[in-house]
Amino acid sequence: MNAVQPHAAKAAIPDFSGLFREPSRGVPIHAHKLGRRFGALQVLHALDLHVPAGQFLAIVGRSGCGKSTLLRILAGLDHPTSGDYRLGEEAAAHGPRAEARIMFQEPRLLPWASVLANVEVGLSGVTSTADSRRRALETLAAVGLEDRAAHWPSVLSGGQKQRVALARALVSRPRFLALDEPLGALDALTRIEMQGLIEKVWQESGFTAVLVTHDVSEALALADRVVMIEDGRIALDMAVPLPRPRRRGSVDLALLEERILAQLLQRDKVQPEYVI
């Protein structure tokens, strides 16, 4: 695979594709000259992106850079105004697909359905049966919430709600999971727990994961590869060739983080320096 984009040559890095895990049940994603325009505003500019099957890709960037738009297109919630993309072998049409699931920034649980019924929502088109309940319970157990199956969502904490949302996304065994800043609203400790949980289920199920986040350290803790988007273009494409489980605060992570932050903050360099 060629993770390094031509216009990101300054950030050229060796090809670490050999380090990626063996081919899994995830789907590869190919985006070719993807463009999205809202009225006069061009949010994505002819963006090329290839995500190999089973890769954990993190997309970082400032707010409004187009990273969420890109993710929403990949997850089938939005459509490109130019270019095309493929999920697996089929050309992806706009619309929901059973093999792709998205986890939103908010839990978006149905307040009038029990925790278990909320997880069953992930089994689209399936009315509640003994089988769907069993699968939903298994998935709830995987996120450690099987004892809350009969509760209303309103009695859960923010982290627990997001875990239910994760179970809902996973219950149909998707081959592609889109994560739209799902941990943005959680407190620091819950965040770290959730990162561990997401890494664990990704390693076990081997789906392709694309995580949009503004938190560079979160991207580095989880991803095989970090892509940075600036003004609707890929400005940096970097593999994260570190073994898992990754040690929070290790020197390697810190060096990579500094590189990404340096690029992110580049624009600020033109600001006058202050003398104390």
Place this chain on the structure above:
Amino acid sequence: MTNIADAFILKSDARATPVWLSRLKSARPGRLSAWLVPALILAAWQATASLGWLSVNVLPSPAGVVRAFWKLTLSGELAANIGVSFVRAALGFAIGGGIGFALGLANGLSRISETLTDSTLQMVRNIPHLALIPLVILWFGIDEGAKLFLVALGVFFPVYLNTLHGVRNVDPQLIEMGSSYGMTRGDLFRRVILPGALPSIFVGLRFALGVMWLTLIVAETIAAQSGLGYMAMQAREFMQTDIVVLAIIIYALLGKAADAAARLLERRFLQWNPAYQAQGARP
């Protein structure tokens, strides 16, 4: 020194709440305390009537009302009139509420339907429906149709407006979630939009129940040949204040019963809502 100490003791004593006051504050009102004031009023009413301070032509005694109740129950007149009024209320409510609910859903879900009907409905809404009584009598005479029409019209708007509002205000993020998780339009309606609109629909329902009784009372007192309102108007002709008061009390009880039924439904269907939840509630 002792003076200062005394002053302190005095001060702290003065601050302490007297025992009787703290008892009064901590006393939780029992279930029966809510009936204390009505019971006192009733006793005072009976006393003034028994002492002859209150003319029967102005207000009958409570005992007189009870006697009237007993007499009319035995003759079967009361049950028949309540039955007639109840059927009118229920039918009018079903017709008006049904149309209001259907149009509220249609206009909440479809732009075309809304553009076609909403502004017309908003214009009609501004006519007090009781102002139509002369016209309604001309159209329907004093038949059942007149009462049903008025009740249905009165009930229609609260149900319509609140259903529309409820459907409009369903969290769009939940709808996006539902459709991205592969829900069909039917699923989306059944599992997201309808339950999301339900709290607002219940507000409309309770409001409509109030309008329903009000409209029926007015319609029955003006043009009817049976029913509670007719019974009260007949009694007025013969100065039977006890029957008039009895009819008023029965209207109050029916209104209260309808509201209680609506609240029961609310608690049953909105259990998930923290506003209706007992602690640790489960589905």
